[in-house]
Amino acid sequence: MSDKRPSKLAALRTRATVFAALGDETRLAVVVKLLSGEAQSISRLTEGTALTRQAVTKHLRILQDAGVVRSTRIGRETLFALQTRPIEDVRAYLDQISQLWNDALARLKAFAEE
Amino acid sequence: MTDQIEKVIEIDAPVSRVWRALTDYREFGTWFRVRLDGPFVAGEKCGGQITHPGYEHLRMEVVVQRIEPEHLFSLTWHPYAVDEGVDYAHEEPTLVTFTLAPTAGGGTLLRVVESGFDRIPAHRRAKAFRMNDGGWQAQMENIARHVGQAA
Numbered sequence: 001m002s003d004k005r006p007s008k009l010a011a012l013r014t015r016a017t018v019f020a021a022l023g024d025e026t027r028l029a030v031v032v033k034l035l036s037g038e039a040q041s042i043s044r045l046t047e048g049t050a051l052t053r054q055a056v057t058k059h060l061r062i063l064q065d066a067g068v069v070r071s072t073r074i075g076r077e078t079l080f081a082l083q084t085r086p087i088e089d090v091r092a093y094l095d096q097i098s099q100l101w102n103d104a105l106a107r108l109k110a111f112a113e114e
Numbered sequence: 115m116t117d118q119i120e121k122v123i124e125i126d127a128p129v130s131r132v133w134r135a136l137t138d139y140r141e142f143g144t145w146f147r148v149r150l151d152g153p154f155v156a157g158e159k160c161g162g163q164i165t166h167p168g169y170e171h172l173r174m175e176v177v178v179q180r181i182e183p184e185h186l187f188s189l190t191w192h193p194y195a196v197d198e199g200v201d202y203a204h205e206e207p208t209l210v211t212f213t214l215a216p217t218a219g220g221g222t223l224l225r226v227v228e229s230g231f232d233r234i235p236a237h238r239r240a241k242a243f244r245m246n247d248g249g250w251q252a253q254m255e256n257i258a259r260h261v262g263q264a265a
Contacts, residue, residue, distance in 0.1 A: 098119050101226065105123050107145040108224075112127040112135045 015093060018086045021066035026051065027059045031068065031082065039072065039079035118229035125222045129214050132222040133184045136212055154178045154189075179209070187212045 022028060033045055046056045060080055063069035067086045071078050125132050135141045139150040143162065150162035161175040179188040190207040208230040215223045 094119060097228070098121075101119060101121050101228070104146055105121055105224075105226065107147075108132075108135060109123060109125050111141070111145040112125050112132050112222075 015090060017066040018068060018090055021062050021068055024059070024062075026055070027063055030056065030059055030063065034069065034080065034082040037082070039081035041077050041079055045080065118227055120228075121226045123224050123226075124217060125224055126219075127222060128220060129184050129216050129222045132214055132224060133187075136214075137181060137187050148174050154181065154187075156181045160189075177207070185214060 022031065029049070030045055034040060042053055042056055042060070045060070046053050049056070060069060060071075064071060064080075067083055069080050070083050071080050073079075127135075135145065137154055139153045139160065139162075142148075142154075143150050143165070147166035148162045148164050150160055152160060154160055156178050159175060159177050161173055164170060164172045164174055174191065176189040176191040179190060181187055188209060188211040190209050192207055208228050210226065210228045213225045213227075215225075217223050
């Protein structure tokens with residue numbers, strides 16, 4: 001009956017997690033590297049940065065927990081790829097709030113012009 | 115890319131009239147559809163029962179930030195915190211800022227900015243998104259386009 005509530009709560013938590021995951025310069029840099037769409041190894045993601053492999057691993061885990069990045073094992077190597085779904089969810093959320101503002105401001109305009 | 119929602123609307127009424135519609139808690143409640151318990155006071159909480167059809171069982175709470183007469187009114191809240199049973203207290207609040215300016219024709223240009231959906235500082239994010247031309251950027255441009263059109 002009330003299975004809607006936990007899923008809404010879960011959605012809210014997911015969104016907050018996505019925002020938090022992206023609110024870090026290093027992780028954002030990792031995300032930018034993955035924008036090509038090509039799955040990449042930790043070694044490649046560490047290349048050209050001042051970061052250790054461990055540091056990159058830690059950031060990748062946070063991105064994975066937020067669902068922004070997914071890993072796959074190919075042979076002995078783990079590759080990381082960007083997931084667009086959480087980004088689309090965030091976009092839908094902003095769309096919804098944007099529409100609510102349009103409605104509220106239309107009412108304000110009508111009210112003030114009366 | 116934008117992490118904020120920005121709306122600009124021209125209202126065919128003087129600034130003083132729009133200011134009152136925004137900052138008098140009863141007038142605000144009329145168009146926003148909330149029955150607020152008391153007036154807006156800078157630095158203080160203000161809450162009330164939502165009167166929007168279908169959401170009457172919910173309360174809304176804001177914290178008033180700045181009241182600069184006939185120019186700027188800002189508050190923080192949890193944007194459309196409409197899911198019953200969800201404790202929004204631990205969520206990051208967003209900042210809503212209304213600014214008013216007179217138009218040449220005696221009307222009012224009202225700008226509303228809601229920001230803080232995302233804690234990445236804008237300058238850093240903009241830089242990060244300029245660095246690529248991939249799918250992510252396209253997504254973010256969709257947001258910007260949507261918000262731009264909606265305004």
